[in-house]
Amino acid sequence: VTESKAADARLAEIELLYRTRFQHFLRVALAITGDYEQALDAVQEGFGDAIRSRRRYRGEAPLEAWVWRSVVNASRDSARAGRRRDTAAVEAAPVSTNGHADGPSEELRAALAVLPERQRLTLFLRHYADLDYQSIAAALGVSAGTVSATLSQAHARLRQTLEEVST
Amino acid sequence: VTDQDTRLSQELDRLVPLPDGSDASWTDAVARGHRRRRGWTLRFTVAVVAAVVVVTAGLAVAASGWLIGEPAPPPVVQDFRDYTPQLGFHPDAGKAVLVAHDGVIKLYATTNREGTYCLVVDEPWKPPSAGDGGTCVPKMWANYPITASVIGAAGDQGRGQTEVVAGRVDDRDARRVRFSDPVGNTLERSLGTSGFFVLAVHTASGCPDHDWAPTFTALAAGGEVLGREQIPLTRIKGRALAVSAAAASHRTAPMTSGTSRS
Numbered sequence: 001v002t003e004s005k006a007a008d009a010r011l012a013e014i015e016l017l018y019r020t021r022f023q024h025f026l027r028v029a030l031a032i033t034g035d036y037e038q039a040l041d042a043v044q045e046g047f048g049d050a051i052r053s054r055r056r057y058r059g060e061a062p063l064e065a066w067v068w069r070s071v072v073n074a075s076r077d078s079a080r081a082g083r084r085r086d087t088a089a090v091e092a093a094p095v096s097t098n099g100h101a102d103g104p105s106e107e108l109r110a111a112l113a114v115l116p117e118r119q120r121l122t123l124f125l126r127h128y129a130d131l132d133y134q135s136i137a138a139a140l141g142v143s144a145g146t147v148s149a150t151l152s153q154a155h156a157r158l159r160q161t162l163e164e165v166s167t
Numbered sequence: 168v169t170d171q172d173t174r175l176s177q178e179l180d181r182l183v184p185l186p187d188g189s190d191a192s193w194t195d196a197v198a199r200g201h202r203r204r205r206g207w208t209l210r211f212t213v214a215v216v217a218a219v220v221v222v223t224a225g226l227a228v229a230a231s232g233w234l235i236g237e238p239a240p241p242p243v244v245q246d247f248r249d250y251t252p253q254l255g256f257h258p259d260a261g262k263a264v265l266v267a268h269d270g271v272i273k274l275y276a277t278t279n280r281e282g283t284y285c286l287v288v289d290e291p292w293k294p295p296s297a298g299d300g301g302t303c304v305p306k307m308w309a310n311y312p313i314t315a316s317v318i319g320a321a322g323d324q325g326r327g328q329t330e331v332v333a334g335r336v337d338d339r340d341a342r343r344v345r346f347s348d349p350v351g352n353t354l355e356r357s358l359g360t361s362g363f364f365v366l367a368v369h370t371a372s373g374c375p376d377h378d379w380a381p382t383f384t385a386l387a388a389g390g391e392v393l394g395r396e397q398i399p400l401t402r403i404k405g406r407a408l409a410v411s412a413a414a415a416s417h418r419t420a421p422m423t424s425g426t427s428r429s
Contacts (some may be wrong), residue, residue, distance in 0.1 A: 003385070004390070004392070006267060006391065008389065008391070009394030011392075014203045015193055018191070018193050018196060019191070019193065022188045022191040023185055023186055023187070023188045024185075026186050026188070026190075027183055027184075027185055027186055030183055030186060031182075032181045036186070040190055044192070044195055044196050044199055047196035047199070047200070048196055048197075048198075048199025048200040049200070050200070051196065051197060051199075051200030051201075052200040052201070066194060080247065105178055105181050105182050108175075108178045108179070108182060112182070123179075127176065127179050127181060128179070151363055155172070159171045159172070159175055162171060162175060162178065162207055163171070
């Protein structure tokens with residue numbers, strides 16, 4: 001009975017997470033897949049996985065990080081399942097023009113596309129989901145120290161790209 | 168934070184702007200969470216259950232894909248045959264089986280060419296000659312973990328109104344379903360075969376004078392909550408309708424009903 005109550009409570013927590021953070025999940029999935037429909041499907045599948053396996057959640061990581069892992073995995077699977085290469089995902093990501101379609105974003109997109117996958121995912125979770133290092137670490141199954149180092153490398157690479165574009 | 172960091176942040180925002188949340192659907196996520204459970208394990212379980220019932224009880228159990236139960240009697244089969252195909256469904260009338268009952272009220276189901284299922288309710292007050300053509304469930308509804316609808320109703324000689332609520336819980340662990348009647352009383356019933364249920368809901372005051380959209384809760388054998396779904400069953404245009412206790416007073420929700428045979 002206790003376990004069923006816990007599963008029930010987790011379902012409510014997952015629902016709250018879905019309702020309050022849906023846009024961020026979709027944004028990260030969009031960054032990974034590069035396609036809106038694929039991203040939407042990945043978010044739904046990721047939450048479906050989390051709902052289905054919630055009884056196996058043992059609290060070893062924050063629930064949000066656990067759900068993020070599920071959505072990120074679904075997004076990666078979706079990107080792989082699609083014919084596009086993973087590195088092409090960012091190339092296809094929508095760009096808000098706002099009157100300045102030309103500019104560093106093109107180069108930045110190219111730079112993102114060639115980043116190692118871990119750097120890219122870490123960057124997406126930090127920037128697009130606004131997760132802290134601990135949550136990113138739990139979501140990706142690495143240590144917080146690794147997140148810090150990985151993020152630093154990704155930022156350095158992208159900053160370099162921006163500098164090159166500016167000069 | 169340097170200017171370059173700020174610029175990088177802005178560029179990343181430009182690259183993948185925050186999408187709007189208009190496509191969010193918690194119901195769809197829940198449905199996916201339940202749907203993947205179905206697969207070979209469910210089919211295997213259904214096959215084993217069907218085989219065990221046949222072998223041990225010696226009953227004449229009919230199996231139509233995932234639908235199991237006693238074969239429906241000829242009048243019910245005829246009801247399914249009378250479903251108007253123009254409504255977009257073609258029930259497999261000959262495969263109809265009994266899937267649930269509540270006292271003398273019986274619920275029959277069969278598959279259809281469209282890949283969902285159709286229902287016929289056998290109520291004691293329904294004249295033998297009055298076929299109802301059945302009620303077929305669109306794919307969108309059939310995919311939800313819990314579906315329900317009012318599929319029959321009758322006035323009770325001035326003593327109120329009886330609504331027949333039928334539906335299905337698509338979860339192999341589910342054993343019971345719970346919801347509330349129009350005045351808030353809790354109702355709970357065991358599921359029949361293939362997750363179907365049927366209940367006669369009696370309301371002493373006749374039709375409810377407000378919309379009736381209870382939350383259906385699917386329960387496991389130990390009472391564990393497996394899922395919830397709020398489903399609109401009746402919508403009332405105005406209080407005037409509540410005075411009439413006729414079955415047609417309600418605009419019932421979500422399934423597609425066939426026409427009576429002539």
